[in-house]
Amino acid sequence: MGFAAAVGMGLMAYTAAGQASGTKEAGKIQQIESETAAQAEELGATQREADRKGRLAEALASQVAGAGAAGISAFQGSPLTILQADIEAEHKATQRGIFETGLRAEAFRTRGKMGAKWAARQAKLGLLSSVGSMGLQAGMGLRGSR
Numbered sequence: 602m603g604f605a606a607a608v609g610m611g612l613m614a615y616t617a618a619g620q621a622s623g624t625k626e627a628g629k630i631q632q633i634e635s636e637t638a639a640q641a642e643e644l645g646a647t648q649r650e651a652d653r654k655g656r657l658a659e660a661l662a663s664q665v666a667g668a669g670a671a672g673i674s675a676f677q678g679s680p681l682t683i684l685q686a687d688i689e690a691e692h693k694a695t696q697r698g699i700f701e702t703g704l705r706a707e708a709f710r711t712r713g714k715m716g717a718k719w720a721a722r723q724a725k726l727g728l729l730s731s732v733g734s735m736g737l738q739a740g741m742g743l744r745g746s747r
Contacts, residue, residue, distance in 0.1 A: 639705075639707070
């Protein structure tokens with residue numbers, strides 16, 4: 602094999618290694634971005650939950666004030682039933698929100714992990730392809746130099 606062929610193969614190997622490294626890094630970046638999106642989803646859910654509880658507290662205070670103004674004890678009969686129904690509805694909404702947030706966050710994380718695995722696999726396939734090409738070129742170079 603001549604000097605130019607050896608330099609060409611060395612350059613091909615260097616390029617293949619660079620491409621593989623870049624592909625793997627892109628996968629890692631995708632995984633980091635997905636984890637960040639999952640954390641943002643969880644943080645957003647916390648804020649939505651705080652907002653929902655604030656609205657419930659305002660609604661309950663309004664109901665208690667209305668009942669009091671009407672001369673009805675807030676914790677007897679119909680007003681108590683309304684308060685309890687509101688609290689139960691809020692509890693159900695909270696549980697649904699927790700479940701849905703968990704699903705979305707897990708979907709982001711899974712997407713990131715799969716992206717990183719795909720990138721690593723593509724990097725390995727790229728290296729194998731380059732090594733195969735280099736082997737073919739080396740084989741042709743050896744046959745041609747005889």
